[in-house]
Amino acid sequence: MRVRVPHFDFSGSSAHWLPKAGEFAQLLNANSVVIPHLERFLNKVMAKAASQITGEDAESKRVRSDIRTFIKQESCHYAVHGSFNQMLIRDGYDRLPEIEARIAAHYERLIRTKSLPFLVAYCEGFESLTPPTGEGWFNGSMDRMMRGADPTVLAMWRWHMMEEFEHRTVCHDAFKAIHGGHILRTYGWFYQAASFSRMAGWVYRYLLEVDRQQMTKLEIERSRQNAKRSVMGFASPMVRAAPRILSPGYSPRQIAEPEGWAATRDLIERDYITKSADPAGA
Ligand SMILES: [Fe+2]
Ligand SMILES: [Fe+2]
Incomplete structure (x- = not known):
């Protein structure tokens, strides 16, 4: 697990990058619009979790050190998505800040009202879904659809999913150290899945509403069908992975590196990483 500081320039990109x-x-x-709010929340919760994992044994030290690296990786993620999202606003989706205020309020309410074990379970729930979602970015199964895509936006998603895969054990370990209960873990998983889908749904409906202002009736009908297919295609790896994730013996350590993951990492590091920080020395 390493901290990488990438350079992605979205000045020539648009919302219609694919x-x-x-x-x-x-x-x-x-x-992408939900991500910076979610990841700031992850970092706040994980920093709080690290402050409660106080043991001087090797395992506690390792978990604290992993959390430090996790926080740095997520900070890079939300900074990059923030600049991508600014491009969306410039591209004509100027009501996004109103929706973002509602998203920010959700996470603020959680921090204010929920216990630390619940918050860590919520984070672990989100992080458990990034490996199944991420796989298609590495193994070639999305390559056909991605033909002709804006290379900068494509690389952003590949970089992000590659690091999500890399830090897949951190929230799981933190939850085990803080609480570990299966019922709370399951509850947090469903709670976050419902929250994330609801908030991404607000944004998605708005983006499509703006696009459809320029469409004919026939194009709108086609766009509705494509949107339905997109949601099903996006959700299906998570739905398939859910029974395994929710089983009491689940560990993200059981998940092997997907085919193409290391090659994706090497390409991203070659083309987009200007500097990387060694977490041990950071
Ligand atoms: Fe992330
Ligand atoms: Fe993450």
Whole structure:
């Protein structure tokens, strides 16, 4: 696990960065709008968790050190998505800040009202879903759809999912150290899945509403079908993985590196990483 500081320049990008699948691009854009709020929340919760894992044994030290690296990786993620999201606002989706205020309020309310074990379970729930979602970015299964995509936006998602895969054990270990109960873990998982889908749905419907202002009736009908297919395609790896994730013996350590993950990491590091920080020395 390493901290990488990438350079992505979105000045030449647009919301319609994926010509073969416009509705799928908007679904990813909707995820991108929620991400900075979610990841700031993850960092606050994980910093609090680290302060409660006080043991001087090797395992506690390792978990605290992993959390420090996790926080740095997530900080890079939300900074990059923040600049991508600014591009969306410039591109004509100027009501996004109103929706973002509602998203920010959700996370503020959680921090204010929920216990630390619940908050860590919520974070662990989100992080458990990034490996199944991420796989398609590495193993070639999305390559056909991504033909003709804006290379900068494509690289952003590949970089982010590659690091999500890399730090997949951190929230799981933190939850085990803080609480570990299966019922709370399951409750946090469903709670976060419902919250994230609801908020990404607000953004997605708005982005599509703006796009459809320029469409004919027939195009709108086609766009509705494409949107439905996009949501099903996006959700299906998570739905398939859910029974395994929710089983009492689940550990993200059981998940092997997907085919193409290391090659994706090497390409991203070659082309987009200007500097990387050694977590041990940071
Ligand atoms: Fe992230
Ligand atoms: Fe993450």
